[in-house]
Amino acid sequence: MFPENLSAFAHLTAGAIGGVAASLIRVPTEVVKQRMQTGQFSSPSDAVRLIASKEGFKGLYAGYGSFLLRDLPFDAIQFCIYEQLRIGYKAAARRDLNDPENAVIGAFAGALTGAITTPLDVVKTRLMVQGSANQYKGIFDCVQTIVREEGPSALLKGIGPRVMWIGIGGSIFFGVLESTKRLLAERRPKPLNGKHD
Template sequence: MGSSDAKSSAKAAAAKPDGVDRDLGGYGKRKPFQVSVRDDRPLDFWRIVCEGVVAGGTAGVVVEAALYPIDTIKTRLQAAHGGGKIALRGLYSGLAGNLAGVLPASAIFLGVYEPTKQKLLRAFPDNLSALAHLTAGALGGLASSLVRVPTEVVKQRMQTREFASAPSAVRLIIAREGFRGLYAGYGSFLLRDLPFDAVQFCIYEQLRIGYRIVARRELKDHENAMIGAFAGAVTGAITTPLDVIKTRLMIQGATKQYRGISHCVKNIIQEEGPAALMKGVGPRVLWIGIGGSIFFGILERTKQILADRHSKSP
């Protein structure tokens, strides 16, 4: 290969920094816009992990703090048996303790999701990118569940006004139910959150790819937010029955009203009717829809800021 050919190849590679791209064709005198599905540059694993940790932790804390009252109402609706009324006082009960768990949980999730996604996109053909996003979302959810489940148990027990503070909740749960009490409903949590995380992130990533192809440009902050809201609302609606089951198992405490997931479902249907499995769907869709908008908007902006800082560093 001659030196001129080498220079041409170098220029072509520089023009496609995101690796394997789909050329969408030129329009006007502008250069063609290309959508990257995977990145063929050397994988900077630890940088991707660190950026995911920072971006995930930031987005998770902001969303939780902003939308906690809606989540509290949703939890109380799901916990109420029959037509019981719910209290609208103390809607921020347990927020501080929850933030202490949400920060590391969100950081762990994105710290696992981002490098796993990059590795799988390199391994899979372009037409299986959705499978890469699904798998990465599920693995991220599994890793973060070790922190998310105790956080969720304490949060929901405080939201239902069983405990006054997070430290006392942790202490009393362990005293009454043992350490396993902090992982009450772990199976139902995974049953809800693994498909939730996988589906939500898959919908979000695939819609972003499609949007960029149609728009022939990179997305703006408000467009990422709108796609995140849609992905969150849809996923939140279809996983509501799993959320109801998870809530009932987590808040039952030492009473052991339910012996497991199947027994919980059977009791709810027999005593309250099938419609009870959709309790709290309104607040849940609202909460996760708005939360998805904020989360993904902040996530993409934070990732961009970190990427810009990295590109400017020597």
């Protein structure tokens, strides 16, 4: 749909739309995981049952706005960086890229995006684990409170491990993505006239 010069916009948009769809599953999962990590619940089923009974269905979507604030930019930026680097590298190499090259580009895109979005992740985590205590009044109050009480560097807590695991995840995700796309393209029957539909 987009002309070639707007491919970055297309990749940003695709990443963001994918992120919104995934958030419907990822947010409740993240809420349960975060609450279990802080020792509030002993099992996922207990967590779901007790969160829903104490806080209602919306409790499973605690921090949804901050999750989207972190994940929409993350998904859009990571996908865009990956695709733009891949386009540039493919043009320079004048050939299709192999699996290790796609994996390295994916790792770089993931690591860079992880670093850029760490402050958003810190805010998201604080909002999700507060439970019904409502320590923060929202995203901006959370940022202001963190900066006031702990200093601006607190917004970068965990950046090292985050960059590392997201880089590894990006490598695996994009490496598998490209392998799967290639395998599916090879299995697609070739049209008799040599043209694609």
